[in-house]
Amino acid sequence: MSNTTLIDVFSTSLNIESNLVVDTLAYSEHPNWDSTAHMILITDLESAFDVMLEPDDIIDMSSVAKARRILAKHGVAF
Amino acid sequence: MSFWQLNANTSALACIAEDGRRVSYTQLQLAVEKKREALPAKRTLCAIRTQNTLATLINYLACLQSGHATILIEKSAPDAALLAIEKEYRPNVTLDEDTMTFSADCEHNLASELGLLLTTSGSTGTAKFVCLSFEALKENTSSICSYLPIKSTDTVLTTLPFSYSFGLSIVNTHLAKRACIVFNSASVMSPEFWQNVTTYNCTALYGVPFTFETLRRVGGLVKLPKSIRYLAQAGGYLNKQTKLLFHQHCESNNFEFYVMYGQTEATARIAYLPPEKLSQKPDAIGQAIPGGHLRLIDEGGKPVTSANIAGELVYEGPNIMLGYAESYRDLQFFSKLQTLPTGDLAFFDEEGDFTLQGRKKRIIKLNGERTNLDEVEAILGQTLGPIKVIGEDDKIHCFAEQNCGETSGKNELTAKHIATLLKFHPRVIEFTFVDCLPVLSNGKVDYTRLKTLC
Numbered sequence: 001m002s003n004t005t006l007i008d009v010f011s012t013s014l015n016i017e018s019n020l021v022v023d024t025l026a027y028s029e030h031p032n033w034d035s036t037a038h039m040i041l042i043t044d045l046e047s048a049f050d051v052m053l054e055p056d057d058i059i060d061m062s063s064v065a066k067a068r069r070i071l072a073k074h075g076v077a078f
Numbered sequence: 079m080s081f082w083q084l085n086a087n088t089s090a091l092a093c094i095a096e097d098g099r100r101v102s103y104t105q106l107q108l109a110v111e112k113k114r115e116a117l118p119a120k121r122t123l124c125a126i127r128t129q130n131t132l133a134t135l136i137n138y139l140a141c142l143q144s145g146h147a148t149i150l151i152e153k154s155a156p157d158a159a160l161l162a163i164e165k166e167y168r169p170n171v172t173l174d175e176d177t178m179t180f181s182a183d184c185e186h187n188l189a190s191e192l193g194l195l196l197t198t199s200g201s202t203g204t205a206k207f208v209c210l211s212f213e214a215l216k217e218n219t220s221s222i223c224s225y226l227p228i229k230s231t232d233t234v235l236t237t238l239p240f241s242y243s244f245g246l247s248i249v250n251t252h253l254a255k256r257a258c259i260v261f262n263s264a265s266v267m268s269p270e271f272w273q274n275v276t277t278y279n280c281t282a283l284y285g286v287p288f289t290f291e292t293l294r295r296v297g298g299l300v301k302l303p304k305s306i307r308y309l310a311q312a313g314g315y316l317n318k319q320t321k322l323l324f325h326q327h328c329e330s331n332n333f334e335f336y337v338m339y340g341q342t343e344a345t346a347r348i349a350y351l352p353p354e355k356l357s358q359k360p361d362a363i364g365q366a367i368p369g370g371h372l373r374l375i376d377e378g379g380k381p382v383t384s385a386n387i388a389g390e391l392v393y394e395g396p397n398i399m400l401g402y403a404e405s406y407r408d409l410q411f412f413s414k415l416q417t418l419p420t421g422d423l424a425f426f427d428e429e430g431d432f433t434l435q436g437r438k439k440r441i442i443k444l445n446g447e448r449t450n451l452d453e454v455e456a457i458l459g460q461t462l463g464p465i466k467v468i469g470e471d472d473k474i475h476c477f478a479e480q481n482c483g484e485t486s487g488k489n490e491l492t493a494k495h496i497a498t499l500l501k502f503h504p505r506v507i508e509f510t511f512v513d514c515l516p517v518l519s520n521g522k523v524d525y526t527r528l529k530t531l532c
Binding site for chain 1: 497
C-alpha cells in the first residue's frame with residue numbers, strides 16, 4: 001500500500017513513468033530529478049504520508065531507497 | 079589592471095577544482111597560457127560550453143586574455159540553444175572542457191570593444207544574446223568589489239551556473255581580489271554541498287531566491303559554518319519573510335546579508351541595499367552601485383523627481399551592455415547605449431532608496447530562471463496554435479480558446495504536454511480553456527482580464 005503511494009508520488013512529482021521508480025533511482029542522476037523537482041517531491045511526500053520531514057531528511061533523501069528508509073523512520077510502514 | 083590579467087607570481091590559492099585539486103594563481107596562469115597557445119592568434123569569435131569546473135575557468139580566462147569575443151553557453155543547455163549558436167553565430171572555435179573544435183568557414187568582422195556574449199534566457203533556446211564590452215566587465219567587477227567585503231583570504235563556493243551573469247560576477251570578483259573559488263556543482267539540498275562548505279571554510283554564500291528558500295527549508299541557517307562572513311542574494315524578489323529571517327540570523331551571528339539587484343544587460347549588478355538598512359526596508363533594492371546612476375521616468379519619458387511616485391527604473395553606468403545580438407551579423411558595430419531602461423517599475427523614498435513595484439516587460443523569474451512570456455507564447459504557438467500566457471514568479475498560466483484550432487491538436491493542450499515543450503516542471507504550468515480570449519479595443523490581448531480568469 002505505502003509502496004504504491006511512494007511510487008505514485010515519485011512518478012508525479014518527478015514527472016517520470018512509474019516503472020522508472022526503482023530503489024536505485026537517485027537525485028540528479030535522472031534529468032527530471034533536479035532541485036526544483038526535489039522540493040516538489042518533499043512537499044508531496046509530506047502530504048501523501050502525513051509526515052513532517054526534518055531538514056536533514058530533505059538533504060539525505062537522495063534515492064528512492066533512502067526515501068523509504070527516511071519515511072519508515074517517521075512511522076510509515078512498508 | 080583587469081581581473082583576467084592574473085599576477086603569475088603568487089602562490090595564493092586561486093581555486094579548488096571539482097576533483098579537489100588545489101590550484102594556485104601561478105599554476106592557473108600557466109594553464110591559461112598553454113590554452114592561449116592553442117587559440118588562433120587573430121581576434122576571433124569563440125564559444126565556451128561552460129560548467130562549474132577548472133577547465134571552464136581556464137577556457138574563459140584564455141579567451142579574455144587573448145582578446146577574443148566569447149559566447150558563454152551552459153553545457154547543459156537544450157540542444158536547440160547549442161544549435162542556434164552554431165547556426166546564427168558560426169563561432170570559429172568551440173571550447174568544451176579540454177577539447178577545442180575549430181571551424182574556419184566564417185571570417186568574422188567583430189567590433190573591437192566586444193568581449194563577451196551572455197544569453198538572456200536559458201530555457202527557451204533563442205539565439206538572443208547580451209553583448210558586453212571588455213570595459214563593462216572590468217567596471218562592473220571593480221564596482222562590486224568596492225561594496226562587497228571580498229578579501230584575498232576569502233573562499234567562495236560556486237552556487238550558480240558559470241554562464242549566468244550573476245554566477246559569473248562571483249567568479250570575476252573573486253579573481254579580482256585574488257580569493258579562492260571552489261568549483262561546486264552540488265545544490266544546497268545535497269550532502270555534498272554542505273561537505274564542501276565546511277571542508278573549505280567558505281566565507282560567503284551567494285544565491286537566487288530559490289537558493290535561499292531552499293536553504294531555509296533544509297535548515298541552512300543552523301548549518302552555516304562559523305567561517306561565513308556574509309550572504310548575498312540577487313536574481314529576483316526574495317520573499318520578505320525569508321529575507322528577514324536570514325537577516326535576523328546574520329545580525330545575531332555577526333555577519334551581513336546583502337540584497338542586490340541587477341540584470342545581464344548591465345553585466346550583472348545595478349544596485350544593492352546596505353545590510354544595515356535591511357530590517358527597516360526589507361523590500362528595497364537600495365541605490366545604484368558605485369559608478370552607476372539610477373533614476374525614474376514616467377510614461378511620457380519625463381523624469382520622476384518626487385519620492386514615492388512610481389516610474390520605470392532607468393540605469394546609467396559604465397557596465398551597460400553594447401546591445402543585443404541575434405546573429406553574428408549584429409556583432410560588427412554597436413552604437414553604445416547611454417541608458418538602460420530596466421523594464422522594472424519602482425519608486426524611491428526620501429532617502430533615495432529604490433523599491434521595485436512590478437514589471438513593465440513580460441518577463442518573470444520561473445524558479446529563478448528568467449523567462450520571457452512572449453517567447454513562451456511564440457514557442458507554444460508553433461505547435462499548439464494560439465495560446466496566451468501570463469505568469470508570476472512560480473507559475474505560468476496558459477489559456478486557449480475552447481473552439482480554436484483543430485480537434486486533433488486539442489488532446490495535446492494539457493499542462494503536462496506544455497511543460498514538456500517548455501522543459502518546465504508540470505507543476506508550474508496551469509492550463510485553462512476559455513470561450514474567448516479577451517482583447518482590448520486595439521485588438522491586443524487583454525492580459526489584465528486574463529489574470530481574473532486564473
